[in-house]
Amino acid sequence: MNKHLLKGFSAPLCLAFLVVFLVLPGVSMASSKLTFAFSDKSPPYSSSLDERAVGLFPDLVQLTFSFIPGYTTEHVVVPWSRAQYNVRLGLTDGLLTYPSEEREEYALFSAKPLFTQDFGHLVYSADNPNIGLIESATSFADLSSLTVIVEKGSQWEEDNIPGYLERVPGRDMKSMMHLLMLREAGDFFVQPAEDARFIARQLGYSKKLKVRKVDFIPNSQIPFHIGISRKHPSAMNVINQVDAVMQSPEFQSQLNTLIESYR
Incomplete structure (x- = not known):
C-alpha cells in the first residue's frame, strides 16, 4: 500500500483497518492450518499417490474439517513410525489412529471414534468345498476341522484366533490372498472387509x-x-470442535456414506 494513502487516516481508523485486514481469508491462515500425517503404505486406509495422501483416512479427516470453517487441513504421507514421532514432537499437528495409552501421552483425542476397523469377518473363496461349514459356523469351534491363513508375526491373530486351528502363514495380505484363492492352501482368513475387498480387486x-x-x-x-x-496451542479447541461436529446428523450421514464406499 502506498504511504500517501495512509496520511489521512487517524490512528484508531488505521488500527481498525489493520484488524479487518488480518482477519480476511488468506491473510492469517497459518494459525488455522492443521497438518495431518498418514502412513504411506497402509491401503486402503492411507497411501501415497503422486506424493499425495489418498485413502479412507485422509478422506475422513477432510470430511470432518469441511464442517469446521475455522480450520483447514494439509495431509502428508510418511512411514507410520515417523508420523507418530512427528506428532509427539509437535512437528505435525494430527493423526487418525487408535488412542493407546502411549499415544494419549502426546496427543488429545476425540471422544468418539471417527472410524471403527472391524476384524469380525471371515474371508473365503466362493469355490471352497467347505463353504457350507464356513457360512453356517457360529463359533471357531465349528471351524476346527478347517485351516486358517494368518499373517506371519501378527500378535492380534495369536491372541484372538484359537491355537487348535491349523495355520498356514502368509508374509502379508497379498500373499495371504494368493494362498487362499490361487494355491487353496487354507479355507479362510480373518480380516476387515475393506482390506479384503481392496486386495482382491488388486x-x-x-x-x-x-x-x-x-x-x-x-x-x-x-x-x-x-x-x-x-x-x-489450540489442541483442546480443535478436539472440542471435532466432538461437536460428530453430533451433527448431516455429518454422520456423509460419514457413513464415505465409509460404505470403501466396503
Whole structure:
C-alpha cells in the first residue's frame, strides 16, 4: 500500500483497518492450518499417490474439517513410525489412529471414534468345498476341522484366533490372498472387509471373494480417533470442535456414506 494513502487516516481508523485486514481469508491462515500425517503404505486406509495422501483416512479427516470453517487441513504421507514421532514432537499437528495409552501421552483425542476397523469377518473363496461349514459356523469351534491363513508375526491373530486351528502363514495380505484363492492352501482368513475387498480387486479375485460378518471373533473392534498433538496451542479447541461436529446428523450421514464406499 502506498504511504500517501495512509496520511489521512487517524490512528484508531488505521488500527481498525489493520484488524479487518488480518482477519480476511488468506491473510492469517497459518494459525488455522492443521497438518495431518498418514502412513504411506497402509491401503486402503492411507497411501501415497503422486506424493499425495489418498485413502479412507485422509478422506475422513477432510470430511470432518469441511464442517469446521475455522480450520483447514494439509495431509502428508510418511512411514507410520515417523508420523507418530512427528506428532509427539509437535512437528505435525494430527493423526487418525487408535488412542493407546502411549499415544494419549502426546496427543488429545476425540471422544468418539471417527472410524471403527472391524476384524469380525471371515474371508473365503466362493469355490471352497467347505463353504457350507464356513457360512453356517457360529463359533471357531465349528471351524476346527478347517485351516486358517494368518499373517506371519501378527500378535492380534495369536491372541484372538484359537491355537487348535491349523495355520498356514502368509508374509502379508497379498500373499495371504494368493494362498487362499490361487494355491487353496487354507479355507479362510480373518480380516476387515475393506482390506479384503481392496486386495482382491488388486489381484483380480473379486468375483471369487466371499466375506461373512460374524460375531464370535474377540477384540474385533478397533476404534480410530482424531488426535491432535498436545504441543499444538489450540489442541483442546480443535478436539472440542471435532466432538461437536460428530453430533451433527448431516455429518454422520456423509460419514457413513464415505465409509460404505470403501466396503
